[in-house]
Amino acid sequence: MKSIKIIGAAGASIALLAGAGVQAASAASPTCSALDDPIYQVVNPKVGSSLLTPWAGEVTKAAKHGFTADRGVVFYGSTVKAAGLVGVHRLYNAKTQDFLFSISSTEIGSAVSAKGYVDQGTSFYVSPTGATGCRVGMPRLVKGTQHRVATLTGESATMTKAGWTLEGVRFYVATKGADPAAPETPAPTPTPTPTPSSPAASAGPFQFAVVPDTQLEVLKAGDARMKARNQWLVNQKVAFVAQTGDLVNWDTDAHEQYDRAKVGMGVLTANQTPYTVAVGNHDSMATGVGGSARPGKTWELVRDTRTLNHYFSAEDFGNVAGAFEPGKIDNVYATYQAGGKKFMVLTLEFAPRKAAVAWARSVVASHPDHNVIISTHFYLNGNNTISTSNGGYGDASGKYVFDNLVSQYPNIKMVFSGHVGYAAKARVDTGKAGNKVYSFLTTFHEGTTNPVRMLSVDTTKGTVSSTIYAPFDNKTWHAYDQTVAVDFV
Structure with a gap:
């Protein structure tokens, strides 16, 4: 063009x-x-x-x-x-x-x-x-x-x-139906492609993983934490890995942090373990060398993700079934089958544009038989409340995302985010259908180890158990251990 x-x-x-x-x-x-x-x-x-x-x-x-x-x-x-x-x-x-x-x-x-x-x-x-x-x-x-x-x-x-x-x-x-769609009810996406089966596609329990901010793991050459975590996740045969943003700390002309991240995440790609990466502010041009915000309009700079999209694609992730913008990973959804159920990981950009939220609505609405997990960089505040601002970047607040997406569909089960604070047990909110939605804050910013939130899912019992573990030094954070009841579709 x-x-x-x-x-x-x-x-x-x-x-x-x-x-x-x-x-x-x-x-x-x-x-x-x-x-x-x-x-x-x-x-x-x-x-x-x-x-x-x-x-x-x-x-x-x-x-x-x-x-x-x-x-x-x-x-x-x-x-x-x-x-x-x-x-x-x-x-x-x-x-x-x-x-x-x-x-x-x-x-x-x-x-x-x-x-x-x-x-x-x-x-x-x-x-x-x-x-x-x-x-x-x-x-x-x-x-x-x-x-x-x-x-x-x-x-x-x-x-x-x-x-x-x-x-x-x-x-x-x-469009969907006989009339053009109204703006608050976008037309659903075309019929989805078949949902891939994971190694855990049988009806038994399985695990998926949520990786918090990894920006401190790529600052120095030779840091083995990212690669070690991902190899451990491959060995655990997890069904999916969701990285919730700030994959790197900042970009330079040499892109050395992206080179290291590509090697670290490449372990998952090489072993065909599906994953996604949410866009954090540090993964965009909104953050300059040293990790501080660049001068200028951060809400515009945060949409400049050219380097991230140069290094990572839907093909790297695997199982990606659709994207908001062709050729970009900023907003994508991936599907997989595990525990005898269909799942979707819907990844949203930082403080998403309202058009991206409208797209996400259409995706969820057209997959009513999928249990939806949302991965985004900023949704909860550090005190475990839903954010009411854009965090100084982007567009929509967490509250907007909840009101216009999360609360609207009973098949949305969990939301994962990072960016601020440290970690927390699940926050529980109620959707408009009376359904429970669990939101987990997992940020850490650990300088010496490599935490990961492990979710053990038993679709027969209707439970999800969460633990946080660091395979690098066998560290655990038992204060955040929790089991919640989930009504799977």
């Missing part, structure tokens, strides 16, 4: 990716599976126009230019050409701050030549027809110089009453 810019209010620009020009639809009819990329919408409340984009990072940037009403994922299109699909061109008028989305070459030419729009190229691909049940028409409305694609159930009728004129359905996309 080529790089272009959108021109926002006052002439400011926002970088994004886009394709080439209008693509003619082939004779083949597009299948539902071709329309599987989430498309986000943000509205400018002042002028009424809206922005549609397949790039989640653009949602935050657009807020600077008046597009502040974040609707999350509103439908599914495609970011690549496929048989039967056409390109939706995005046009922008800097004078009126209006975005116009069109698949008509005639309309695009007229908008550019006579109405002051700049053609920014193809933003995403859609179906020009609604021949199958999986595709829903997206109506477009106009009021004065402003255009909006109606993506909410009943929005066309509401807008018509408010003085907007319906221009008709302009293209077709994939």
Whole structure:
């Protein structure tokens, strides 16, 4: 794809990716599976126009230019050409701050030549027809110089009453059910791939592991703690390993800490033990040399995870079934089968963007038969309360994540985080269905040993027993030993 810019209010620009020009639809009819990329919408409340984009990072940037009403994922299109699909061109008028989305070459030419729009190229691909049940028409409305694609159930009728004129359905996309999804109930992800079986896939008890902040284990060459822990976990035949962030302490031009982390975590990859790494603030450009926050806007710098994504991929992790952003590990979900049950580890970025939370909702909603474990760097405060801030970084607080994700689905069973404090027994909260959710703080920042929280799961008895152990020097922390009752699905 080529790089272009959108021109926002006052002439400011926002970088994004886009394709080439209008693509003619082939004779083949597009299948539902071709329309599987989430498309986000943000509205400018002042002028009424809206922005549609397949790039989640653009949602935050657009807020600077008046597009502040974040609707999350509103439908599914495609970011690549496929048989039967056409390109939706995005046009922008800097004078009126209006975005116009069109698949008509005639309309695009007229908008550019006579109405002051700049053609920014193809933003995403859609179906020009609604021949199958999986595709829903997206109506477009106009009021004065402003255009909006109606993506909410009943929005066309509401807008018509408010003085907007319906221009008709302009293209077709994939959604869940007969109506476009509302922003607080994003359309579920496509049918998930089969859940892999782990070495512990039988109905008997099994173990999974949660690794706390490891940033002090990669500061010096020759530190064997990370590699030793992971080899011990391989020997224990754990079903899964979730590292909850701050894998490294800071980045340098030589990336030596990432080199060491790659070797240490490579033990799991080499032995086909599935794992994930949550993004911590120290794993991003928000943290500078020495471990302190870099000057600048930390809530933007924390989204710069290029080095982490250069060193680690979904292929390294194994069992990853989907990602919020293609080619990035910042927000992914992995599935496995153990103890005769299906499990999912949903990994969320630091103080996640609301669009990432909306994506997570769609993932959980489309996997009701999976027991969901959330791994994220910052969720609980050091005193074991749910955070109500972004910790100085990122976007959503732990409270937002609880209110909009954790509490909403009874198949979410546990949440693991680090970042602050030391460790704690499980915090117990109640979801809206009356279900219990257990949240564990495991941070440590140990300078001489290598703790890991081991979770022993017995799906028959409905119990999870937690212990913390350091294989490097055989140290235990019995103060945090605990067994909780879990109603597995």
